[in-house]
Amino acid sequence: MRPSSCAPLIANSGHLPLRAPVPLELLGRATVPGLLRLAATQWAWICLCWVVMAWVPAVAPLLALLIAGRLHALGVVLHDAIHLPWRHSGPGLRLLALLAGYPVATTLEAMRYHHLRHHRDAGLPSDPYRRPPASPWRQLAVWLRVCPILPFWVLRGPLGLLAWLLPSLRNPYARLFLQDRSGQDLTHHPEVLGCARAESGQVLFHLVVLAAALRWPSAVGLGYGLPFLLTSGLCAWRLLAEHTPSTVQGRTLRDVLACTSDHGLGWVGRLLTAPLHVGCHVVHHLHPQVSLHHLPRLRDWYRLRYPDLYPLPRRP
Template sequence: MSSSLPRRAAVPRELLVPATPSGLLRLAAMEWAGMALGWAGMAWAPPVLVPLAVLVVAGRLHALGVLLHDAVHLPSRRREWRLCLLEAVAGYPVASTLAAMRYHHLRHHRDAGLPADPYRKPPDGGRLRTAWRWLLLMGVIPGWVLRGPVGLMAWALPSLRTAYGRVFLQDRSGRVLTRDAEVKACARAEAGQVLFHLGVLVLAVRWPSAVLWGYGVPLMLASGFNAHRLLAEHTSAPAQGRKLEDVFACTRDHGLGWWGWLGLAPRHVGLHVVHHLHPQVSLTHLPRLRAWYLKRFPHHYPRPRSY
């Protein structure tokens, strides 16, 4: 099988368009505009439409996390102002930082389907077990909120860094992380998202109902969308290495319809197979790249997950 698979270098260069900080900021502005529409709906639409407005805000919050995920794959690690702004407007609302997401997500790409993969999916066990896993994964974003203060404590107290790295950064190395520079940097970077959520807490004391329905409930729904995405875009097939056939075995596309657009897989993040093949290609350019693979290798490219 592997002998007939394409080499990554064989893909036309015009299809391998990377993301840019400016482009991601423009998309983030669009998502904030979508949330503003949802908040306007909560304020002025008939009560029967409030659940739809909450769903819109949740989907846009999920999309902000997707944009931060795209920024993780940018080749530059320099803390330029556009990336700092993107982290603030796309990361903090979903309780994440660029440093933390880089830590676990880039390791997932490096070791997808292997024992060291932080997102490695256990064997399927029927609908009840899948539902249980979804409920557990729903706690990811609320757990990230808690990660902030724990990270700041780990920054000050090196003895906490191993636990912080293993629990909140999904480290699977088995190493003692007390003196790990990357873990220390992740812990230090939590300050921004802690300040953001302290601000949310202050607003919640003043306007509890507005913050609950405008942010708290949509954030939990976004966490549910994220949990569904993690279960949908990976398979339990073990990888044997890091070749193309391993990517085809342990990843799959999903959310290709309007449910994906609304919230389950916004900004083409559901095109997960080609994303793993070419992680630095912008999410906005994945549809053309996927079409190229489907046309030339229809018998190798995995079938998408159906709903």
């Protein structure tokens, strides 16, 4: 399945139609203004938590967890943006990168690079997010290894700028931080160069955060540093929850149902592990350009029509 398609994949058995007749009202796409409003809403909640932190320091640890959930939601907003059919980012997308990308240590370009390749090759050896089958203890070990993903991405910015200037660093930058698995020489790859050039905004953002932390260490540490680390753990949890270790052979509808999972559909998911309906992951892979607002109803539509084939959530 290619991420530019809003139609389901072709099935590999007679149990599923060639193209499911999904009503058009369930296939609405996101818009930049709508995503900006959604990002502003998350920031309003974050600011409210900061105010309560200042007035009632005793509840600061709990509020740090709630802020982590809203930072996680900002990443989901940016995730919706990279599925929009854009080639060059205009002012709206630049503002969205500032509001929803830099706070979780990513850029539109970097997320677009690895995430769209994940959609194209989900479950295949070339999938950037591919995880081999493992026991529950191995899964825990994988989660612990992935937990520092956001602090690791902070390092991506400086290395990306160096890679923009030094061609010898572009392949390591793409393999390590963009999760490229093509095996090709990417020294002059225009998309890699675009990702490296875009790191300037993230580096500038984190320099501002560093300056603020030096000036107000306690406030920045508790209000942003701790939530940032918690968000990293939540993102690692989601990555493992929404993809199964199943090995697939192609890009059919049955393959998508085998290698993706819904999760976090309860109140804990809404607050922390799967905000803004991102836990409706199966239908997201079937219709990657559908807005996150439409995913619950789209999921209900598929579950009603294909109850024996649509997978149950792997985790609450």
